[in-house]
Amino acid sequence: MPMLHTVNKSPFYTYTLESCLDRAREGSAVLLIEDGVYSAMRGTPIERRMVEAMKKLAIYVLGPDLEARGMTYDRVVSGVKVVDYGGFVDLAAQHNNVQSWL
Amino acid sequence: MEFGILINEGPYTHQASDTAYNFAAAAIGKGHKIHRVFFYHDGVNNGTRLAEPPQDDRHIPKRWSEFAKNHNIDLVICVAAALRRGIKDENLAEGFRISGLGQLVESGIQADRLLVFGD
Amino acid sequence: MSEAINDVGESVETGESAAGKVKKFMFINRKSPYGTIYALESLEVVLISAAFDQDVSLAFFDDGVYQLVKGQKTQGIGIKNHSPTYRALDGYDIEKLYVEKESMELRGLTTEDLLVPVQQLSRGELSKLIDTQDVVLSF
Numbered sequence: 412m413p414m415l416h417t418v419n420k421s422p423f424y425t426y427t428l429e430s431c432l433d434r435a436r437e438g439s440a441v442l443l444i445e446d447g448v449y450s451a452m453r454g455t456p457i458e459r460r461m462v463e464a465m466k467k468l469a470i471y472v473l474g475p476d477l478e479a480r481g482m483t484y485d486r487v488v489s490g491v492k493v494v495d496y497g498g499f500v501d502l503a504a505q506h507n508n509v510q511s512w513l
Numbered sequence: 514m515e516f517g518i519l520i521n522e523g524p525y526t527h528q529a530s531d532t533a534y535n536f537a538a539a540a541i542g543k544g545h546k547i548h549r550v551f552f553y554h555d556g557v558n559n560g561t562r563l564a565e566p567p568q569d570d571r572h573i574p575k576r577w578s579e580f581a582k583n584h585n586i587d588l589v590i591c592v593a594a595a596l597r598r599g600i601k602d603e604n605l606a607e608g609f610r611i612s613g614l615g616q617l618v619e620s621g622i623q624a625d626r627l628l629v630f631g632d
Numbered sequence: 633m634s635e636a637i638n639d640v641g642e643s644v645e646t647g648e649s650a651a652g653k654v655k656k657f658m659f660i661n662r663k664s665p666y667g668t669i670y671a672l673e674s675l676e677v678v679l680i681s682a683a684f685d686q687d688v689s690l691a692f693f694d695d696g697v698y699q700l701v702k703g704q705k706t707q708g709i710g711i712k713n714h715s716p717t718y719r720a721l722d723g724y725d726i727e728k729l730y731v732e733k734e735s736m737e738l739r740g741l742t743t744e745d746l747l748v749p750v751q752q753l754s755r756g757e758l759s760k761l762i763d764t765q766d767v768v769l770s771f
Binding site for chain 3: 619627
């Protein structure tokens with residue numbers, strides 16, 4: 412599979428998520444980690460952007476980072492898949508390469 | 514599968530070192546190998562043996578040392594970045610070694626995937 | 633860059649253990665210079681990678697395009713000006729420097745403003761190129 416992208420910044424703090432979504436190619440995956448997990452929450456202006464992005468990308472969010480920040484799984488945008496660190500490893504192994512959006 | 518890991522940030526200020534550790538531990542747990550963990554930029558500060566975090570907090574350098582010992586992992590601190598920041602053999606934590614940036618490039622060549630953790 | 637050049641000498645030996653394999657390495661530069669050290673330390677890895685005979689390229693987009701702006705004068709901030717090193721990359725056989733057109737335009741820059749010859753690619757072209765890499769390094 413093509414690229415796995417990781418994004419670790421809040422979309423309300425930096426432009427990183429936009430930058431990634433604008434460039435990630437169809438069929439690739441984006442994993443939201445660390446402060447990047449806030450992008451996965453329902454009821455924010457980012458939600459529509461995520462729904463749009465899911466037409467061409469698979470979006471994942473790191474569960475332990477959600478839980479650490481008091482964000483419950485039922486608040487995750489529908490279609491975004493929650494994974495643990497083992498799932499992160501699987502995604503890295505399944506994709507040809509990993510690009511960290513630092 | 515063999516993973517190479519690059520850590521660009523120091524301990525505590527950023528989550529990068531924690532995320533890298535959790536990833537590496539999960540990879541080992543799934544039967545993968547870690548080719549090398551390379552510490553660059555402020556990441557070299559993960560290798561200090563002078564850190565004394567509070568009792569109830571994780572000890573990041575020690576956690577890497579133990580991980581390296583238990584799973585025979587190569588922990589490499591970049592020499593140029595380390596000298597800039599005052600990390601030398603005399604204050605290096607157990608299990609870490611100081612070497613050149615070539616070790617990072619080599620990890621990129623040898624490992625199946627190279628993952629970058631930073632800010 | 634004497635530090636990095638010393639490292640090259642040292643890592644040539646290490647390179648022999650990895651002999652034979654040629655991978656596509658891409659260095660992604662998305663951050664501006666001087667505010668943080670990432671631009672300089674990224675350049676140091678680029679120089680080392682030249683000793684390993686790999687297929688190396690550099691991509692500059694978002695604020696990374698600011699790294700290549702000519703006329704950098706750093707005396708006033710007391711930080712070493714590392715920008716001349718981009719012009720030296722050619723001597724290390726590192727010739728694939730790509731800037732993203734959209735990032736340049738957004739910042740009011742043209743290739744005339746840059747200190748080194750680069751290839752300007754559209755966002756789509758550059759993303760496609762990044763997808764073909766074996767190792768993507770970002771700092």
